[in-house]
Amino acid sequence: MDDRGCSVRLEPLANASPGRVLGVTLAALGLAFVLVGAVFVAYGQNPLEVYRIMLTGTLLDAKGWQEILRRSIPLLLIGVGLTLAFRTQFYNIGAEGQLLLGAVLAAGVALFVPLPAPLSLPAMALAGALGGALWCGLAAWLRLRFSVNEILSTLMLNYVAQSLVIFLINGPWRGKDVRGYIYSDRFAEYQQIPVWAGSSVHWPTLLLGVLLALVLQFVLFRTTLGFRMRIVGENPGAARYLGIAQGRVLLLLALITGGMAGLAGVGEIAGIHHRLIEPSQLSSGYGFTAIIVAWLARGHPALVLLTAPLMGLVLAGGDLLKVSLNMPFRIVDIFSGVILFCLIGSELFLRYRVRWGR
């Protein structure tokens, strides 16, 4: 065991400067693009050509921009909530299920609760937020009451939510005029969120997401509630010492993050699909992709305004690859996975300085 050759040593880094954080993050993203490029090569495509198609088809194209925005809306809403949750060390990876529950409750209101037209959409939004919040609140309650790890409970609740949606659209909520398909009846015109003409960008939801990102940024850094959240998240021992009711903060936080995911579900069904449909078509994994969005934002809800469109771009670009290069859409999952992998790996370079010895 001779280590006299080339050696690498890690020296702890006291404080990573914002510049270093940015540099390391960009480097991690760059590496991810190189690695995914290797997958393209294995698929018989020139990676440069693939990236060119992805970029020109999205950034240099009006339709492409609309696609990016449409994809960014749920990522923004969920990502902001998750940023807050991760910051407080509540590892919610059940946003997918919370989105579905939001969609279920909103659809329930749309289909079965007779309301005056102007009240219908607000009621759907409220019901959706409530659905997501309760689904996440359940996991938080389990953690507080029985110390159930929320990573497992939120993950498992995803599958319950999926099965619930499938059960509903196969059974009690199945539409009257759908023939062989399984989905609910179509929502009435006034139950649909308005979109920009000719696109499926449901702008009220987008606006709501932007507003919530800014509001939560303010709450976190400028209010006593946010101060409490930060203490609980950054040092639970100190929270106990100071007598801060950690359970209450955690529960509130779970309700916020779940509620945001629920709102994303409302946006998807009331803005795009206009009926309750199969879980895989309803969401295409926004709840998981948003984990990357939140991770990239590093605890700052307002930064999600940048990171959500970035992942929106990846998703929209993946759609293009399916159409123009006939690649399987799951290439997007590989993208997301490799990006998250590189980001988590890059944490090392934020905590340590690497020195190469002789």
Add this chain to the structure above:
Amino acid sequence: MPALLELKNITKRFPGVVANDGVSLEVYPGEVLALLGENGAGKSTLISILYGLYRPDEGEIWMEGRPVRIASPMDALRLGIGLVPQHPTLVGRHTVAENLALGIGSPLWPAQRIVPLVERIAQGYGLQIDPRAPVFQLSPGEKQRVEIVRALLRGAKVLILDEPTSVLTPQEAEALFRVMRELRAAGKSLIFISHKLEEVLSIADRCTVLRRGRVVGSLQREEASKPRLAELMVGRSVSFERKRQSASLGEVVLEVDGLRARSHRNLPALQGVSFRLHRGEILGLAGVAGNGQSELVEVLAGLRSIEAGSVRLLGQPLPPQPARLFDMGVAHIPEDRIQMGTVPSMNVAENLALRTFDRPPWARGGLLNPRAFEEEARRQVQAYAIATPSLRTPSRLLSGGNIQKVILARELAGQPQLILAVHPTYGLDIGATEQVHRVLLEKTQQGAAVLLISEDLEELLSLSDRIGVLYRGALQGPFAVEEVSREAIGLWMTGGAA
């Protein structure tokens, strides 16, 4: 006699600081060299260089008359340099023999086959250990002996002992010194790092003092004395007088009667503790860690429920809520200043406001006022001479002493009635320790009562009016400080009768 180990002009720079600045020292066979210095003087860096964890920017290390390169702990061990770390690095669930066989045992039945070897070494140096005992059952002193045996098993000629007595009772420390004398007699070289001057004077042959990365003095045992060493360490003379005259006792602030409480593992931790604490008084509590001190403080700080008995603060039953207790004048300087006393990722101004952030002027109507945070913090930083690059520096970047000052400034900001001070100077250098002591004494003059929990007997004896000893959840005393001896306290700490 030629030196066994020589450091020649070792310099090590870190960004913004020269940790070691042309340090030279020699270690001879069969001697104990004490390495003294305040926190940040460069002792840890020097040890890390010797043990291959850092490489020096300049300078050479010579071992047995030849220059050597120490690029890793493996190199250090191969050269015969062993480290006994301050906190043991053993696998708790494994036996002593299994731990010792790690990395050096034979491929088959390593633990069984190493036992005779371990026993021979242990007997040779008077180290009492049972190779078959699981490590988690061992006392801190026993774990340390295992670490010493480990270094010897690997053929160490130079043993570095990094603050070895910080976790030991006086009796255990005495046992360690006996082992060190045996090792010295057998021709081993020992480098002994300590803050405690009495210990250094009782065991070392030579003392080398570091200050700000430089060697500021090297004294033979005969030339060394407490004031002399302290002056070298601090750079000015230090008083060793008893720091206070016992005050006449004021009204009762805290009444504890027949207090029982359970530990977080639900075992009985306090078994009927009773005492009174008066205005202007410092009551010292001695004891080996884990004998109920933490639980007592947690009860008094509102963090642990009372099983039986009563606690009254200024005649009122104690509310079990930390925030309300703080408002009633209970200041809590916690044992763990990183995990409890501060939020390391938050900045200095925020840490100074942890208790009061939700009231004016820090906040109004739920909205924080960053300017008030800064203004209040600037005052505190000045009043307590907290050395920080800025008010926006995360507290984890401060030194231990400055983190402690942040806690003191925050906890003592009002007029506290009762101060719970747990190991308030643990790991602090002499300068910071003096400041903490001065602040505590000032507060007692202003009428506060202090419950001082410490493992440092010197500190307890020099500050307290009365001293009690906790052993297995029962309190001996408290006794007036003039009426107890160090020996009696040491005996009570280990459960012996005085």
